[in-house]
Amino acid sequence: xxxxxxxxxxxxxxxxxxxxxxxxxxxxxxxxxxxxxxxxxxxxxxxxxxxxxxxxxxxxxxxxxxxxxxxxxxxxxxxxxxxxxxxxxxxxxxxxxxxxxxxxxxxxxxxxxxxxxxxxxxxxxxxxxxxxxxxxxxxxxxxxxxxxxxxxxxxxxxxxxxxxxxxxxxxxxxxxxxxxxxxxxxxxxxxxxxxxxxxxxxxxxxxxxxxx
Numbered sequence: 001x002x003x004x005x006x007x008x009x010x011x012x013x014x015x016x017x018x019x020x021x022x023x024x025x026x027x028x029x030x031x032x033x034x035x036x037x038x039x040x041x042x043x044x045x046x047x048x049x050x051x052x053x054x055x056x057x058x059x060x061x062x063x064x065x066x067x068x069x070x071x072x073x074x075x076x077x078x079x080x081x082x083x084x085x086x087x088x089x090x091x092x093x094x095x096x097x098x099x100x101x102x103x104x105x106x107x108x109x110x111x112x113x114x115x116x117x118x119x120x121x122x123x124x125x126x127x128x129x130x131x132x133x134x135x136x137x138x139x140x141x142x143x144x145x146x147x148x149x150x151x152x153x154x155x156x157x158x159x160x161x162x163x164x165x166x167x168x169x170x171x172x173x174x175x176x177x178x179x180x181x182x183x184x185x186x187x188x189x190x191x192x193x194x195x196x197x198x199x200x201x202x203x204x205x206x207x208x209x210x211x212x
Contacts, residue, residue: 008033010201011059013052014072017042017125018099021162021190022072025197032201035059037073039125043137045077049085056089070200072193074098094196099123103160103191112186118155120181124162127172135178147179156182162189 009031014022016039026032035058037051052071059069071093075082086093096102100121101109112119126133135141138150157176159169169185176183 007031008063008067010068010070011035011063012070012072012197012200013037013055013059015039015042015076015099017123017129018072018193020125021193022197025190025194026201029201033059033063039129040133040137042076042126042133045079046081048073048076048078049081052082053085056091068200070197072197074102092200094193096192099193100160102193102196103162103188104186105188105191108186108188112158116155118153120151120154120157120179122157122159122172122175124165124168127159127168127175130171130175130178134175151179151181154179154181156184159183159185160191161185161187 007030010029010033012022012026012032012034014034014036016036019034019036019039022034022036026034035055037048037055041048041051052073056069059067069089069091071082071086071091073082073093074096076098082093094102096106100123103123104112122130131141138146140147140150157172157179159172159176161169161172164187172185173183
């Protein structure tokens with residue numbers, strides 16, 4: 001049953017690609033509600049800020065203007081438009097450029113990039129939804145001849161695994177094979193997402209200043 005306006009103290013607004021992880025991290029925390037944004041915007045980052053803005057309005061309409069809101073998005077390709085929105089609204093987000101960075105950890109991700117800049121990353125969600133979000137999302141199901149245009153500069157797929165799931169590992173490996181790329185798996189768990197959510201929802205955290 002959803003939390004009531006009277007009992008809700010924190011709303012976490014996050015990418016739908018993080019839904020399982022966010023629900024797992026907040027499941028036992030009273031007064032914390034998760035609101036998701038369509039994961040398909042992973043492929044349309046220019047629409048993310050507007051989608052988050054709508055969720056902010058929804059949260060305040062449902063739970064009051066003084067409800068604490070935390071955004072579980074990195075910049076995610078928004079080119080600063082998400083940060084501009086959150087600065088106006090007095091809302092914090094998880095640090096980083098994208099979910100790959102906060103799953104792997106900032107230093108570990110930088111090392112991965114130093115090893116091979118031509119790396120395409122998968123998470124549990126993207127391994128699970130590769131065919132619909134990535135392959136069909138880029139139109140490769142209809143135009144496979146475009147594969148070299150999209151992935152010709154890549155050399156490997158690195159699967160940043162949140163869980164130890166052989167079935168998902170097999171899906172990630174199959175995705176790499178489909179793209180014609182080498183495959184590596186790195187188990188990250190929730191990475192820096194877990195402490196970020198814990199800090200955001202801790203009792204007594206200061207309420208944001210809402211800018212209108």
